[in-house]
Amino acid sequence: MFAFLTTVRKAVRPAAFAFAAFGLVACDASMMSSVGGGNSGGPKIDPNKPIQVALLVPKSDPGAGPVAQALENATRLAISELNGVTIDLKVYDTAGNTGTAAAQAQRAVDEGARVILGPLFGEAANAAGLAVTDEGVNVLSFSNNPSIAGGNVFVLGTSFANTAQRLMQYGKRQGKKSVVIVHSNDVPGQFGKAAIEQAATSAGIRVVSAEGYTLSVEGVSATAQAAGGVIQQAGVDSVFITTEATNAAMPMLLNMLPANGADPASTQYIGLTRWDVRPDLYDLPGAEGAWFTLPNRAQQESFNNRYAAAYGAAPHPLAGLAYDGIAAIGALASQGRGDALTGNALTRSTGFNGVSGVFRLMPDGTNQRGLAVATIRNQQVVILDPAPNSFGGPGF
Structure with a gap:
């Protein structure tokens, strides 16, 4: 199932889509150690001018097309909600293909993109990152595969490591x-x-x-x-x-x-x-009394409602990742930062406020997200420990 590439990063073949209550699960989950290093690079911008952003999604992939549309919708919703920041968005179709993803990433940069949002699959994100690494352009992928993270590639998806750490730390505090x-x-x-x-x-x-x-x-x-x-x-x-x-x-x-x-x-x-x-x-x-994690439910519900009002349907569970990418770019650019798209800026320790709560990108390309600990009590979901609203306190 896995192909290991002797390149800057190891690439893992994306896991197959799974049809379940969440619908199409798009990101392959890997717990391999990241082989990428810290990233401080990235292009300088004029935050007072439109920021050219490329969105790479598998629009023509028969299985992933609906997810791609939801990601594009969420990206446009996020752009519409920015204050004082203008995004010039161009969408590129990866067709769910690794080679196409690499070619489209290069095309996007050639056409002026200063940062890439996507692709969806881990292997495609790895290929896109490799294609533009010499251009000094960062890739904010929708994968949750930490083995592709590092260098100019960041993963936005929630990882097993993030969830396990939250639950084990909570368990320790409970004795x-x-x-x-x-x-x-x-x-x-x-x-x-x-x-x-x-x-x-x-x-x-x-x-x-x-x-x-x-x-x-x-x-x-x-x-x-x-x-x-x-x-x-x-x-x-x-x-x-x-x-x-x-x-x-x-x-x-x-x-x-x-x-x-x-x-x-x-x-x-x-x-x-x-x-x-x-x-x-x-x-x-x-099930009674079991622990598991949830995102910040109030913020997730607010996003779901705004998305539904804009597009007439509920968002796919992965759509919020695209919104988060724009939120991070917008938060930095709104401060007038010419380095808003660099690794140093994107990995600020205070993080960002996203669809499902606070999150931050790490220097190794992975991420941390604020998660609540929930349980089942009398056949109802009950929050035991709320999702943290900032970094540095309980929950991280």
Whole structure:
């Protein structure tokens, strides 16, 4: 599934689209270490003149076309809401193809683009970044794949690492000391496992074991038995599940883990993905009291309403990433900064205010986002720890 390129960065083939409650999931998730370095470069601009921005999206890709349109809509909505900053936007079709993405990135820069927003897929973003690295132009991609980040490429998508860190740090403050990881034996599961292991180590929580499963009744059952046995024998106080809520394995795990010794009364269930997308899970034994993360709900709802008013439909879940990219550019340019598109400016420690709350771009090309910790209580989603409104306090 993966192709490793001996170039400036390692590139990971994009994971296949998954159709679920979220619709088309566009960003491949990788927990490999970033091989990119800090980035201080980027073109100087006159913030009092229109800023030329290129949007690279897969408009003609049959599977990704609707996502591409939502990203373009969100970009235009963000531009319309800027105060005192003018964006000259040009849209380029990558067709969901890596080679086309690279060619379009070069074309965009040749036509005057000072920064690139997109592409959607990790491999395409890597190719686009490589194509224009010698031009000193930064790429704000919609991928969540940290292995492509670094140099002139930033990823805007929420990563497993960000979510795992938030939940493990919260768990530490709640007195949690040990965890068993339950993960799928596939690429996303392995990456999720690695993220949790790193986050647990950082938080000072001991990983007692990691139990993988194959997607079958027999496979999930065997893993639930193994995990439950370890939890009982070692007195583990939490179990962290990497599985997507929309995956067929999730209801099996939430039934089988409690039945095999992972008693929700004494074992904290934690999810690496959002469980609010699947309310039919709420009455299962392992769901009550489980922890997972959510964005800032008030800000997300405000964006959803504005988008719907402008375009007559709800936004795709990934649309907000495009809005965030413009918000960051606009926030810097509105301060009269001629260096607004440089790595030094884009990675300011105070970050930016986006669709789903505060976020900031890191010098290694990854990002941090403010996330709330939520739970299921009496079949309702309840916020346990609100998303932080700024950096430096609890939640980061």
